[in-house]
Amino acid sequence: xxxxxxxxxxxxxxxxxxxxxxxxxxxxxxxxxxxxxxxxxxxxxxxxxxxxxxxxxxxxxxxxxxxxxxxxxxxxxxxxxxxxxxxxxxxxxxxxxxxxxxxxxxxxxxxxxxxxxxxxxxxxxxxxxxxxxxxxxxxxxxxxxxxxxxxxxxxxxxxxxxxxxxxxxxxxxxxxxxxxxxxxxxxxxxxxxxxxxxxxxxxxxxxxxxxxxxxxxxxxxxxxxxxxxxxxxxxxxxxxxxxxxxxxxxxxxxxxxxxxxxxxxxxxxxxxxxxxxxxxxxxxxxxxxxxxxxxxxxxxxxxxxxxxxxxxxxxxxxxxxxxxxxxxxxxxxxxxxxxxxxxxxxxxxxxxxxxxxxxxxxxxxxxxxxxxxxxxxxxxxxxxxxxxxxxxxxxxxxxxxxxxxx
Amino acid sequence: xxxxxxxxxxxxxxxxxxxxxxxxxxxxxxxxxxxxxxxxxxxxxxxxxxxxxxxxxxxxxxxxxxxxxxxxxxxxxxxxxxxxxxxxxxxxxxxxxxxxxxxxxxxxxxxxxxxxxxxxxxxxxxxxxxxxxxxxxxxxxxxxxxxxxxxxxxxxxxxxxxxxxxxxxxxxxxxxxxxxxxxxxxxxxxxxxxxxxxxxxxxxxxxxxxxxxxxxxxxxxxxxxxxxxxxxxxxxxxxxxxxxxxxxxxxxxxxxxxxxxxxxxxxxxxxxxxxxxxxxxxxxxxxxxxxxxxxxxxxxxxxxxxxxxxxxxxxxxxxxxxxxxxxxxxxxxxxxxxxxxxxxxxxxxxxxxxxxxxxxxxxxxxxxxxxxxxxxxxxxxxxxxxxxxxxxxxxxxxxxxxxxxxxxxxxxxxxxxxxxxxxxxxxxxxxxxxxxxxxxxxxxxxxxxxxxxxxxxxxxxxxxxxxxxxxxxx
Numbered sequence: 001x002x003x004x005x006x007x008x009x010x011x012x013x014x015x016x017x018x019x020x021x022x023x024x025x026x027x028x029x030x031x032x033x034x035x036x037x038x039x040x041x042x043x044x045x046x047x048x049x050x051x052x053x054x055x056x057x058x059x060x061x062x063x064x065x066x067x068x069x070x071x072x073x074x075x076x077x078x079x080x081x082x083x084x085x086x087x088x089x090x091x092x093x094x095x096x097x098x099x100x101x102x103x104x105x106x107x108x109x110x111x112x113x114x115x116x117x118x119x120x121x122x123x124x125x126x127x128x129x130x131x132x133x134x135x136x137x138x139x140x141x142x143x144x145x146x147x148x149x150x151x152x153x154x155x156x157x158x159x160x161x162x163x164x165x166x167x168x169x170x171x172x173x174x175x176x177x178x179x180x181x182x183x184x185x186x187x188x189x190x191x192x193x194x195x196x197x198x199x200x201x202x203x204x205x206x207x208x209x210x211x212x213x214x215x216x217x218x219x220x221x222x223x224x225x226x227x228x229x230x231x232x233x234x235x236x237x238x239x240x241x242x243x244x245x246x247x248x249x250x251x252x253x254x255x256x257x258x259x260x261x262x263x264x265x266x267x268x269x270x271x272x273x274x275x276x277x278x279x280x281x282x283x284x285x286x287x288x289x290x291x292x293x294x295x296x297x298x299x300x301x302x303x304x305x306x307x308x309x310x311x312x313x314x315x316x317x318x319x320x321x322x323x324x325x326x327x328x329x330x331x332x333x334x335x336x337x338x339x340x341x342x343x344x345x346x347x348x349x350x351x352x353x354x355x356x357x358x359x360x361x362x363x364x365x366x367x368x369x370x371x372x373x374x375x376x377x378x379x380x381x382x383x384x385x386x387x388x389x390x391x392x393x394x395x396x397x398x399x400x401x402x403x404x405x406x
Numbered sequence: 407x408x409x410x411x412x413x414x415x416x417x418x419x420x421x422x423x424x425x426x427x428x429x430x431x432x433x434x435x436x437x438x439x440x441x442x443x444x445x446x447x448x449x450x451x452x453x454x455x456x457x458x459x460x461x462x463x464x465x466x467x468x469x470x471x472x473x474x475x476x477x478x479x480x481x482x483x484x485x486x487x488x489x490x491x492x493x494x495x496x497x498x499x500x501x502x503x504x505x506x507x508x509x510x511x512x513x514x515x516x517x518x519x520x521x522x523x524x525x526x527x528x529x530x531x532x533x534x535x536x537x538x539x540x541x542x543x544x545x546x547x548x549x550x551x552x553x554x555x556x557x558x559x560x561x562x563x564x565x566x567x568x569x570x571x572x573x574x575x576x577x578x579x580x581x582x583x584x585x586x587x588x589x590x591x592x593x594x595x596x597x598x599x600x601x602x603x604x605x606x607x608x609x610x611x612x613x614x615x616x617x618x619x620x621x622x623x624x625x626x627x628x629x630x631x632x633x634x635x636x637x638x639x640x641x642x643x644x645x646x647x648x649x650x651x652x653x654x655x656x657x658x659x660x661x662x663x664x665x666x667x668x669x670x671x672x673x674x675x676x677x678x679x680x681x682x683x684x685x686x687x688x689x690x691x692x693x694x695x696x697x698x699x700x701x702x703x704x705x706x707x708x709x710x711x712x713x714x715x716x717x718x719x720x721x722x723x724x725x726x727x728x729x730x731x732x733x734x735x736x737x738x739x740x741x742x743x744x745x746x747x748x749x750x751x752x753x754x755x756x757x758x759x760x761x762x763x764x765x766x767x768x769x770x771x772x773x774x775x776x777x778x779x780x781x782x783x784x785x786x787x788x789x790x791x792x793x794x795x796x797x798x799x800x801x802x803x804x805x806x807x808x809x810x811x812x813x814x815x816x817x818x819x820x821x822x823x824x825x826x827x828x829x830x831x832x833x834x835x836x837x838x839x840x841x842x843x844x845x846x847x848x849x850x851x852x853x854x855x856x857x858x859x860x861x862x863x864x865x866x867x868x869x870x871x872x873x874x875x876x877x878x879x880x
Contacts (some may be wrong), residue, residue, distance in 0.1 A: 147650025
C-alpha cells in the first residue's frame with residue numbers, strides 16, 4: 001500500500017510567514033514557498049510519517065494553504081506541480097471509487113445512489129462502472145438499508161451507506177445505536193461492522209427545519225462508533241478512504257454547502273487519520289476550535305482579526321468522536337484561551353462536550369473560561385434572513401475573540 | 407418521508423420532473439437536476455410528439471372512448487387497459503373493494519396428524535433415519551436444557567432465562583433443513599438452531615453464566631448467544647432489527663454467488679415492527695435469497711395475536727410485498743423440515759425471499775421475568791403442552807419406523823440431564839472475564855478516552871476493594 005499519511009513535520013519556513021502579516025501577503029507568500037520546497041517536503045512527509053505516532057503535535061500538510069475566505073477560492077499557484085483540482089463532492093467520489101477499485105468488498109447503498117448518481121452526485125458514475133448490485137438503489141427506509149448494511153458488513157462486505165440528508169438518518173438511529181455500535185462488543189469481538197455511514201447535513205440555504213439538522217449532537221454518545229467531519233476536498237477524500245478502511249463503524253459528516261468547494265489535491269494515494277485534528281492556521285493568542293462549514297466563517301473572521309492585530313490559532317477538529325485532545329491540548333497550553341465555533345445547537349452539541357472535555361483536562365492552562373458559539377436551540381427557520389442568524393457569523397466570532405482576549 | 411428539496415429554483419424543477427415522461431424534458435443544464443428516468447414505464451412508451459403529459463394521468467372513465475388520450479388502447483379482448491407506471495392495469499366500472507380478509511383462512515401445511523401418523527397423500531421431503539433421530543434427540547435435548555436452565559434461574563443460579571418450550575420442532579427441524587453455510591439471524595427463542603449446528607451444552611451454560619469461556623465475553627444477558635464459526639449471529643434484544651441485517655447478509659451472499667441463504671427468525675409480535683415490513687420489501691426488490699421464518703406462537707409477552715394484527719396471520723403479508731409464502735404447522739417437525747428445505751432451494755435457485763409462517767404455541771412464559779398465568783389460563787398452557795406437544799408427535803412417527811424406542815428415550819433423557827447438571831456446575835465455577843473486557847471491543851483498538859476510563863475504574867477499585875465483586879478478576 002503506497003499511501004502517504006500527510007503529516008509533514010518540517011514546515012517551519014512557511015509557518016513563520018503566517019504570524020502577523022496582512023492578508024494579501026499571506027495569500028501570496030505560501031504559494032511561492034510551496035513551489036520551491038514542494039518536492040523536498042514530500043520526502044520529509046514520507047519518511048516522517050513512518051516514524052510519527054498518533055497525535056505527535058503540530059502537523060502541517062505539505063500544501064498548507066491559508067484559506068482567508070469563507071469559501072475556498074481557486075489557488076493562484078497553478079504551476080505544473082503534481083496534483084489535480086476538483087470540487088469536494090468529486091473528491092468524495094474519487095475516494096470512494098479508488099476504494100471500490102482497491103477492495104471488491106466495498107459497496108454503496110442508499111436512495112438514488114445508483115444511476116441517478118446520488119442527490120449530491122457523490123456516487124456519480126459508480127453504478128455504470130461497478131454494476132447495480134454493488135451500487136445499490138434501495139427503497140425508502142433508512143432503518144432498513146442501514147440494517148442491511150450492518151448485516152452485509154457482518155458477513156464480510158464493507159458497505160458505504162448514504163443518507164440522502166443526515167436528518168433522515170434519525171430514522172436509522174435504532175440500527176446505528178443498537179446494532180452498529182453494539183454488536184462488535186456484545187458478540188465478544190466475533191463480528192466486526194466496518195460500515196461507513198455518510199451524508200450531507202448542516203444548515204444549508206433555506207432547506208427548512210427537517211433538512212437542516214446537525215446529527216453529530218445526537219450520535220455523539222453512541223459507544224462503538226467514530227464520527228468525523230470533512231471540510232475541504234483534501235480531507236474529504238482522505239477521510240472517506242480512511243473511514244472505508246477502518247474496522248470500526250464510522251459516520252462521515254458532510255455539509256450541504258461545501259460540496260462545491262474547489263481545491264487542488266495530490267495525485268497519489270493518501271488517507272487522513274480519522275482521530276486527528278487539522279491545524280488550519282497556527283497562532284499565539286487564542287485557540288479557535290471548529291469543524292465543517294464553520295471553519296470558513298472562522299477563517300473569514302480570522303482575516304479581520306489579523307487586521308486588528310490578533311493572532312488566532314485555528315484548528316479544524318475533524319474528529320468529532322473521539323476528540324483529538326492531543327492537538328487541542330497542545331494548542332490550549334500555548335494560547336491559554338479557547339473559543340469553540342460550531343453549527344450544533346447550544347444544548348448538547350459537540351461544542352458542549354468539547355467545552356466539558358477541555359475544562360476537565362486543561363483547566364490549569366486556561367486564562368479565561370472556554371467560550372462556545374453555537375446555533376440557537378430552535379428548529380432552523382425557512383426564511384433566509386432568520387436562517388442566517390441561526391448560524392454563527394464571522395462578526396460574532398470577531399467580537400467573541402476580542403472579548404476573550406481582553 | 408420528506409420531499410427532497412434543493413435550492414430555491416428546484417421546486418419548479420421537482421414539480422416538472424414528476425410530470426415529465428421523457429428524459430429530454432429534464433430541466434436545467436446542471437446534470438444533477440435532470441432526473442434519470444428509469445424504466446417505470448410500460449414496455450413501449452409511445453413516441454408521440456408534443457403531447458400534454460398531464461392529461462395522461464387524469465384519465466377518467468368518461469374519456470375512455472377517446473383514443474387520442476395518451477397511453478390508452480384496447481387489448482385483444484376489447485377491454486380498456488391503461489398504462490401506468492408499474493405496468494398495464496385493466497379497468498373496471500364497478501366500485502368494488504378488495505375484502506379485508508378471505509372467507510377461508512390460508513390452509514396450514516402439515517404432514518403428521520395429532521397422533522403422529524403420516525397423513526395420506528402428504529407431500530414431504532424424506533429424511534434418513536440418522537437425520538430423523540438427530541432431530542428428535544436434539545428436540546429432547548433442547549427441552550431438557552430449557553427446563554434445567556429455567557429451574558437454575560428460579561434457584562438464583564442464573565440471572566435470567568427464556569425458554570423455547572413448545573417450539574422445539576421449529577427450532578430443530580428448520581435448522582436440520584439448512585446447511586452450515588446458511589447464515590442465521592435469530593430473535594432470541596431459537597437456541598435449537600445453534601444446538602443443531604454443534605454448540606455444546608457447556609457453551610450454552612458459559613454464555614448464561616457470563617464466564618470467561620463465553621464467546622460474548624460476559625457482556626450480554628443469558629440467551630443472547632452468538633457464534634461466528636457456526637454462522638449464528640449474536641442475538642440483539644431489540645425486536646425485528648435482525649430482519650434488515652438478514653437482508654444485508656443475503657445481499658452479500660448474492661454478490662458472492664454463494665450456494666447459501668440468510669435465514670431469520672422472529673415472532674408474531676415482531677411483524678408489527680417497521681423493520682419487518684421494510685425488510686420484506688427490500689428483500690423482494692433486491693431479489694435477495696433470505697428465508698423469513700415467523701414463529702407465530704400466539705403471544706407477544708401478554709399481547710395475543712388478536713391485539714397484534716388484524717390480518718389472517720402473517721402468511722398473507724408476504725403477498726403484499728411480492729414474496730412467496732407458506733403457512734406450516736410449526737409443531738410438526740416433518741412439515742417444518744420439508745417446508746424449510748423446499749423454501750431454501752427456491753430461495754437460492756431463484757434468488758428470491760420466502761416467508762414461512764410456522765403456527766405454534768408458546769408453552770413457557772415469555773421469560774423468567776414473566777408469569778403468563780396472569781393473562782392466560784393454566785388449562786390452555788397445559789393442553790398445548792400435553793395434547794399438542796411437538797416431541798410426542800414426532801416420536802410416534804420415528805418409533806413407527808423402528809428408529810426409536812422407550813429404552814433409547816430414557817437413556818437419552820438421563821444422559822442429557824446428567825450432562826446438564828455437570829455443565830451447570832462447571833460453568834458456575836468458571837472464572838468471570840477480566841475487567842479489561844469491559845473496555846475492549848468497543849472499537850478495534852481502545853482509544854485514549856476508554857483507556858483513561860479504565861484507569862479510573864481500576865483506581866476506584868484499588869481504593870474500595872471491599873465494594874468490588876470478588877469473582878471478577880482484575
